[in-house]
Amino acid sequence: MNRLLQFTLDLFERDPTPAAPSGPVKRRAAPPRRPKAAPTPDPQLFEPPRPKAPTPSPAGPPAAPLTEVIAPMSFRHPQANRELQLQGTWVAYRFERARRRSIGFVVGPEGLVVRAPRWVPQAEVDAALRTKSAWIVRKLDEARERQTRQAEASVAWADGAELPFLGEPLRVRLQPGALAGGLLHSLPPEAAAEQGVRHLLSLGLPPQAEASQIKDAVQACLMREAKALFAQRLDHYAPQLGVQWKKLALSNASTRWGSARIDGSIRLNWRLIHFSLPVIDYVVVHELAHLRVMDHSPRFWDTVAAVVPDHAERRQQLRLGALPRW
Known part of the structure; x- marks a missing residue:
């Protein structure tokens, strides 16, 4: 459109008659005029008209504002x-x-x-x-x-239920002849690849056991495994931090993974057993470090980093982990 407009302006702004000179002018015979070639039309200026979008009927409802279509979070x-x-x-x-x-x-x-x-x-x-x-x-x-x-990651509490244990899948098997408290064992790599899971938990329950009964039995077994593992990891890291822990208790808090008191008492959430061992070790070191620095100052994080240099990555895994509901 700009080129067409410019062409039109040129036709009206240019004066084909030269300005008259001062003094006498010798008239010469005008040379025969050559017919002007017609300008070549620009195909972009003469495109066929595009079909217009259908106009909504005036009787229809008006379009809703964008704020009503997309509600704020x-x-x-x-x-x-x-x-x-x-x-x-x-x-x-x-x-x-x-x-x-x-x-x-x-x-x-x-x-x-x-x-x-x-x-x-x-x-x-x-x-x-x-x-x-x-x-x-x-x-x-x-x-x-x-x-x-x-x-x-919700669990269907029945024979064959699966849930994470130490960062790897665990499968529940209901076997009436198994121990009443349950038997947990890890499969060798070949058997794990064949079964599709790394751990098996055998419960001495009948196949028709209720979901709540299966859930309680699995939780009791995992809490027992968690307390034994946490005590082992506390013993492993306490000398490296130069501290001594006195008492270990399990918690079931919904927003805290652990806590420490100046008297050496440590509380760890039993649901940490779902995470891999490096993540569990981070929480263990975190709480042991509080026995030296009872805040989250830079000195505290330096204490944690001295034992777990990649604590930020492990903490991120802890925050993003998908755990089953209990």
Whole structure:
């Protein structure tokens, strides 16, 4: 279109008659005019008209705004009593007044829980939420992804059920003649390749046992294996960190993998048994390091790195692991 417009402007702006010179002019016979060649049409300027998109009937409903078609992401705690938009995301959270000195945020499987002192106004709580908005939304997104992976890793509690054990698949076999507490054994590589699993757990239960009964028996067996393994790994790493642990207890917390007290008491989540040994070792070293540094300062992470240099990668595996629901 620009070329056609330029051609038209040239026709009207150019004066074919030269300016008249001053003084007498000798007239010469005008040479015979040659007919001008017609301009070659540009095929891009003379394309056939494209068919127009059908016009919606005026009687039809108007198009919905984009904000109504694509709803913003949202997170909602089942017991939410406050709501705020953070990073373009609606976050409905549970708000509690508590006897504490500062505002606390906890992101768990159900969503965000905020606790604040009684004297802190709501506007200050909202300001603190906006300050931490990137961290909160990231943690909520990770929790949602973790729940999705856990749902995909759900276990059908019956003969032949499979679940992860030390990072590898384990299969449950119901054998009435097996030990009542269960018998767990690992297969050699050839048998594992043939069976498609690395570990077998034989339970002394009948094939028609109820799902809850099978689940409880498997959990009891895995907790027993977990406590023995955790004690072994604590004994292995404590001398390297120059600390002594006094007591080991298993936990079933939904948001914490372990804890340590200054008196040498260690608590480890028994569900760590689903992860590979390097990931378990990271958590063991993490809690033992707290016996030297009771915070998460740079000195603490230097202590962990001295024994587990790749602790960041192992921690990421811990956060992204898909575990069965119990």
